[in-house]
Amino acid sequence: MSRILRYHSTGRPADVLTLETESAPDPAVGEVRLTVLAAPVNPADINQIEGKYGKQPSLPATPGAEGVARVESAGPGVSTLSPGDLVLLPPGAGSWRESLTTAAQDLVRIPADLDILQAAMLRVNPPTALLMLTQYTDLNAGDWVLQNAANSGVGRCVIQIAKARGLHSLCVVRRPELIPELEALGADAVILDRREDMASIRERTGGAKVRLALNAVGGDSATGLAAALAPGGTLVTYGAMSKQALKVPNGFLIFKDLRVRGFWLTRWFENATVEERGPVFDELIALASAGRLTVPVENTWPLGEFAAAVDQAQREARSGKILFRMSA
Numbered sequence: 271m272s273r274i275l276r277y278h279s280t281g282r283p284a285d286v287l288t289l290e291t292e293s294a295p296d297p298a299v300g301e302v303r304l305t306v307l308a309a310p311v312n313p314a315d316i317n318q319i320e321g322k323y324g325k326q327p328s329l330p331a332t333p334g335a336e337g338v339a340r341v342e343s344a345g346p347g348v349s350t351l352s353p354g355d356l357v358l359l360p361p362g363a364g365s366w367r368e369s370l371t372t373a374a375q376d377l378v379r380i381p382a383d384l385d386i387l388q389a390a391m392l393r394v395n396p397p398t399a400l401l402m403l404t405q406y407t408d409l410n411a412g413d414w415v416l417q418n419a420a421n422s423g424v425g426r427c428v429i430q431i432a433k434a435r436g437l438h439s440l441c442v443v444r445r446p447e448l449i450p451e452l453e454a455l456g457a458d459a460v461i462l463d464r465r466e467d468m469a470s471i472r473e474r475t476g477g478a479k480v481r482l483a484l485n486a487v488g489g490d491s492a493t494g495l496a497a498a499l500a501p502g503g504t505l506v507t508y509g510a511m512s513k514q515a516l517k518v519p520n521g522f523l524i525f526k527d528l529r530v531r532g533f534w535l536t537r538w539f540e541n542a543t544v545e546e547r548g549p550v551f552d553e554l555i556a557l558a559s560a561g562r563l564t565v566p567v568e569n570t571w572p573l574g575e576f577a578a579a580v581d582q583a584q585r586e587a588r589s590g591k592i593l594f595r596m597s598a
């Protein structure tokens with residue numbers, strides 16, 4: 271028997287989650303049986319448990335959009351994976367559990383020496399950062415990208431991937447103590463999310479024609495990014511941490527012809543072919559293996575401490591991500 275978290279109704283995560291047991295079935299043709307090692311608590315997991323996400327599972331459901339696991343046994347016809355291999359779970363697998371039997375073809379094999387906690391966070395935030403940097407504008411080395419919520423998991427991936435690709439990043443945060451930390455990570459300029467700093471973006475980017483801004487906050491923060499974009503530039507919204515609506519002045523559309531777009535990784539996974547997914551994860555795994563794609567971890571919790579884990583994950587001003595650590 272293995273342990274698994276479920277929710278039977280939506281609501282406050284610490285209240286509606288329950289720890290249950292189940293027996294994972296033996297793998298059928300094309301399947302493998304996995305021991306889940308670690309899985310993060312992401313904002314989207316919390317939103318889904320609360321019933322406030324763009325796509326809701328049928329209930330009861332197991333949360334956890336990503337995680338890392340070890341192959342325990344392979345069913346007939348599986349030639350790509352062997353017991354002992356480490357893999358990334360498929361999107362939306364329900365990773366807050368100890369054991370899972372699933373199709374081998376949906377798994378991404380990763381190098382055995384990759385840090386387990388970093389690997390557990392590779393399937394959601396890093397591709398979000400990479401795809402937003404590549405799908406909306408054709409950026410060249412030396413170009414700038416603007417972003418808010420820059421110390422988030424996605425934000426830190428944007429900084430590191432931008433640096434690896436020779437791009438410059440201007441990063442907006444709301445806590446001054448993060449400025450030296452993000453500069454050390456590779457951000458070219460870090461400013462605070464307040465009117466006077468936002469007004470200095472053109473100066474901080476040396477008057478460059480900035481064509482891409484990434485928004486995970488909304489409200490005035492997004493307006494400040496949009497104001498600094500060059501004519502024809504693109505504002506991509508992928509999160510709404512402040513829960514404030516976007517405010518795009520009419521003049522930004524009329525006089526600057528700004529593009530206002532939205533990114534959702536779920537949509538990309540639904541549409542991307544195997545050939546399109548491959549290079550994305552190859553680039554991310556190579557960066558992670560080289561230690562050039564890391565996100566700090568504030569704490570890990572066993573599954574049984576789920577209430578403390580989800581409460582801590584919802585706190586502001588964390589020093590890093592919160593993960594479940596199921597097994598050594």
Ligand SMILES: NC(=O)c1ccc[n+]([C@@H]2O[C@H](COP(=O)([O-])OP(=O)(O)OC[C@H]3O[C@@H](n4cnc5c(N)ncnc54)[C@H](OP(=O)(O)O)[C@@H]3O)[C@@H](O)[C@H]2O)c1
Pocket residue numbers: 312313314394395398419420421422423424425444445486487507508509510511512513533534535536585586587588591
């Ligand atoms: N669209 C997609 O496909 C997609 C994919 C991945 C992630 N996301 C979204 O991206 C966002 C970041 O996710 P993550 O996992 O990277 O987050 P995370 O690591 O958990 O960090 C959360 C971030 O949000 C900031 N924040 C929290 N409340 C805020 C507020 N009221 N105003 C401004 N900033 C606030 C935090 O700043 P402090 O440290 O100062 O508290 C921190 O930078 C979330 O909205 C998530 O849902 C979207």
